Amino acid sequence: MEQGGSLLTVGEMTRADALAVEAGVPSLRLMEAAGFAVARAIRHRWSPRRVTVLCGPGNNGGDGFVIARLLRAAGWPVTVRLLGAREHLTEDAAVNAARWHGPVAPLDLSALHGADLFVDALFGAGLSRPVDGVAGSVLDALSAHPERPVVAVDVPSGLDGDTGRIRGTAARAALTVTFFRPKPGHVLGHGPRVCGDLVVTDIGIPPTVLDMIGPAAALNGPALWSLPRPGPGDHKYTRGHAVVFGGPVMTGAGRLAARAARRLGAGLLTVAAAPEALPLYAQDAPGVLCRALQTPENVGALLDDARLNALLIGPGAGRGPHTAARVLSVLERGRPTVLDADALTSFADDPGALYDAITGPAVMTPHDGEFRALFPDLADEDTHTGDRLARVRMAARRAGAVVLLKGPRTLIAAPDGQVIVNANAPATLATAGSGDVLAGAILGLLAQGLPARAAAAAASWLHGAGARLGPPGLLAEDLPEAMARAAAEGTGEGAAGTAV
Ligand SMILES: NC(=O)C1=CN([C@@H]2O[C@H](COP(=O)(O)OP(=O)(O)OC[C@H]3O[C@@H](n4cnc5c(N)ncnc54)[C@H](O)[C@@H]3O)[C@@H](O)[C@H]2O)[C@@H](O)CC1
Ligand SMILES: [K+]
Incomplete structure (x- = not known):
């Protein structure tokens, strides 16, 4: 197990x-x-x-x-x-x-x-x-x-x-x-x-x-994926360059995500955000690169650099047409992208526009409320009575993306119908900012070349394992380090299993 x-x-x-x-x-x-x-x-x-x-x-x-x-x-x-x-x-x-x-x-x-x-x-x-x-x-x-x-x-x-x-x-x-x-x-x-x-x-x-x-479903665990390990020939560019599109006001979400991506091994991390917010991101972490963004078009200029190989948008972004427009321009490049929080809810009026825009590897990380906004016909009132597995499977097929549905049991569904059930999360993960850390962890693993499903599964498992290693009174701020420790302390590398 x-x-x-x-x-x-x-x-x-x-x-x-x-x-x-x-x-x-x-x-x-x-x-x-x-x-x-x-x-x-x-x-x-x-x-x-x-x-x-x-x-x-x-x-x-x-x-x-x-x-x-x-x-x-x-x-x-x-x-x-x-x-x-x-x-x-x-x-x-x-x-x-x-x-x-x-x-x-x-x-x-x-x-x-x-x-x-x-x-x-x-x-x-x-x-x-x-x-x-x-x-x-x-x-x-x-x-x-x-x-x-x-x-x-x-x-x-x-x-x-x-x-x-x-x-x-x-x-x-x-x-x-x-x-x-x-x-x-x-x-x-x-x-x-x-x-x-x-x-x-x-x-x-x-x-x-x-x-x-x-079998179309699996229980999450290290046998299903393997974590990237830096080798002697690696330098920061070979370990991936991740981008967090940071919120203009709610900067905490982006900062937590950036920290998680870096702790899990992304070689470089750029925070792209409104100019007035950049000092907050820069002060928080001297190791991050900062890029000012004002209009959705700026995204185009930023992403002309092909080395920026994994993107996260949504945490703290603010819900509305501005975020929806930026998401669409981010997705145009077809690069591995994590879509979280407001990147999802900003499409509540027209979820089809989001599904249609997804052309490359993408991971959506909704909780139940965000899932309902994007897949209203698949949502369920009671997480205990419905067939969540079937619903999340249909959602992933429809969106053409990996859908990671958060909950006491997080489900990770891929468009091919495979679903991974994550069962190691302790209740202490129910704390503000914990989802931002998860999104950042997926980003960090995508930047290092993990396929979308494996990145989502590994991050989800490390989230639970890290929370178990974390201090009493666990905060989201503790999680990036704790997850990195869980990753280092053996995740059954080399264990037999079916890689995803
Ligand atoms: N198929 C196999 O080769 C093996 C099966 N095994 C056992 O066999 C079980 C499955 O056996 P079965 O397929 O015979 O099914 P079950 O033994 O689970 O039950 C089927 C019987 O219960 C009745 N039934 C179903 N729901 C009912 C309800 N709500 N109220 C009243 N009656 C109800 C059905 O009409 C049927 O007669 C497994 O769970 C496992 O314990 C094991 O012996 C290992 C090998
Ligand atoms: K029984």
Whole structure:
């Protein structure tokens, strides 16, 4: 998890299972391995105690029967409750129900008595409608008794594995054991809250099936990108020349962004801003170059220098036609560009004009409000209930840009449909100026030649990792140094993974 890697949707996981079976791994062996992995995780965490396994009618319930058998063989007192009739079990689940030689009682509220630990094997990947009826009542009642831990098999029943939405209800687990690869639902929406600790286990599916599946989502981590490292032959120009279009009045945003870009290795950094604001930028950082800008046309003259190879516009820019005009002239050159804050909201009346102007590599970094301004039909009222992954994917396709949607889980979508989920951000990042630092970090990495998606993913990950290293009472001002430290302290360079 820490290094990053594929997230498999429910459909992709079904395909992985099928490909494994085609490759000669019997489905019953997969189920045995799944049940074994959960039983092992339970025995690793708890001493023997009374367990009730709640089994559903599908293969999730089949895993439950394996768990019951293995725990009982280890000497634990185990009872099984089944939802529905035995004759409705799937084929593999029925085989394992037959191998379970203990009693099976129907699922009802009396299941809540007589156990110290519950295994939730009601529904997994096959959840097809909201959980209600007796299953819903039992799961609700379990949530009311947190002193009796619940272990979820694959996903807490009721959690949608693709989105992290809860369909009907779900019992909050202390531990969720999933198979082969994590699913988007484990890390999005309500997933982190209801999954508890997440353990991902190998059940014998050959990793080569991933080449055939080509998963469309990944969990962010250093395995997905590699950071630029200066070599002995480098000089400042080979490390890139970044430009921050600084605001005329709100100079703090541009200053934070400039500092982050430089700390992450940009060789040169120019702040281009209104003449009256330049002394503020210059005083703040003697190492930055300053260029006066008055009209959008000045941008043309500045960018005639082809060495200026990565641009950031938006932070502190002010919302309105003036900023929109400047953004359009910046984008004309097709150079790698980060569009943040007012560079986005200034197009609220005509988002199409922004999409059309993007011809080169671009990263947009909206928070939910800015996202809504640019993609009103894709926005969502509640970050926990919607399908953010699908929405941000559509936005990136439409804009022809990398869209980095900020939130407790930041999503980074590329126009080709790939989405990276960043899950390492602590809540301390919710502080003024933190987004400006992120935009500047992306800029700094773009200047050093990282492709747009990799720059956005790496910066997002370093943002979270840096915040964890930062001092108590973290300020945005602390982040550039902390992120540089996170970058230096090993980001798993050389780790195996799929580069983006
Ligand atoms: N496919 C495989 O080869 C493997 C699957 N495994 C397990 O199998 C699970 C998926 O199994 P299935 O595809 O059989 O699906 P599930 O076991 O998740 O559930 C499907 C069954 O539940 C019913 N159902 C769905 N939602 C319901 C609701 N809200 N209320 C009442 N009934 C509902 C369906 O009608 C169907 O009978 C995985 O989550 C995993 O635990 C593991 O054994 C590993 C191997
Ligand atoms: K489950």
